[in-house]
Amino acid sequence: MASSIVLTDGAKFQCAHMAAPLGITEGITISLTASKIQVDNAKPILNGATIGGFTTEKGCIFQVAGAPTPCVSFQLATVPASGLLAEDNQKVYIDADKSAISSIPSTGNANPGLTIIESQNKLKA
Numbered sequence: 001m002a003s004s005i006v007l008t009d010g011a012k013f014q015c016a017h018m019a020a021p022l023g024i025t026e027g028i029t030i031s032l033t034a035s036k037i038q039v040d041n042a043k044p045i046l047n048g049a050t051i052g053g054f055t056t057e058k059g060c061i062f063q064v065a066g067a068p069t070p071c072v073s074f075q076l077a078t079v080p081a082s083g084l085l086a087e088d089n090q091k092v093y094i095d096a097d098k099s100a101i102s103s104i105p106s107t108g109n110a111n112p113g114l115t116i117i118e119s120q121n122k123l124k125a
C-alpha cells in the first residue's frame with residue numbers, strides 16, 4: 001500500500017450542502033494529525049480523526065422543516081485508515097479511503113457526502 005496519496009490537513013473539505021470546499025484556514029477542524037511528519041507544511045490525517053466546522057455560517061445550508069440543521073462534523077472512526085507511515089508507525093488516511101469516508105453520516109443531520117480534495121502528491125503510504 002505504498003502508492004496512494006496521503007490525505008492531509010492541507011486538503012479542502014466539502015459536505016454535500018456546501019457550494020465550495022473549505023480548508024483549515026477557513027474554519028475546518030481536524031482532531032488528529034500526525035505530529036512529526038509534514039509535507040508542504042501539511043500534516044497527515046490520523047486514523048479515527050473527527051473533521052468538523054461544517055456549520056451554517058460556513059456554508060452547509062441543510063435544513064429540516066425550515067430550521068438550519070448543518071452537518072457539523074464527520075467522525076472518521078468507522079472507517080479504518082488504510083495508510084501506514086513507516087517513519088512513526090501511525091495509521092493515516094489515503095486517497096483509497098475517500099469513497100468509504102464519503103459514506104460516513106454527519107453528526108449534525110446524518111447526511112453522508114464528505115468530499116476531501118487533497119492537493120499534495122509527494123507523500124504516499
Ligand SMILES: [Zn+2]
Pocket residue numbers: 015016017018054060061062070071072
Ligand atoms: Zn452539510
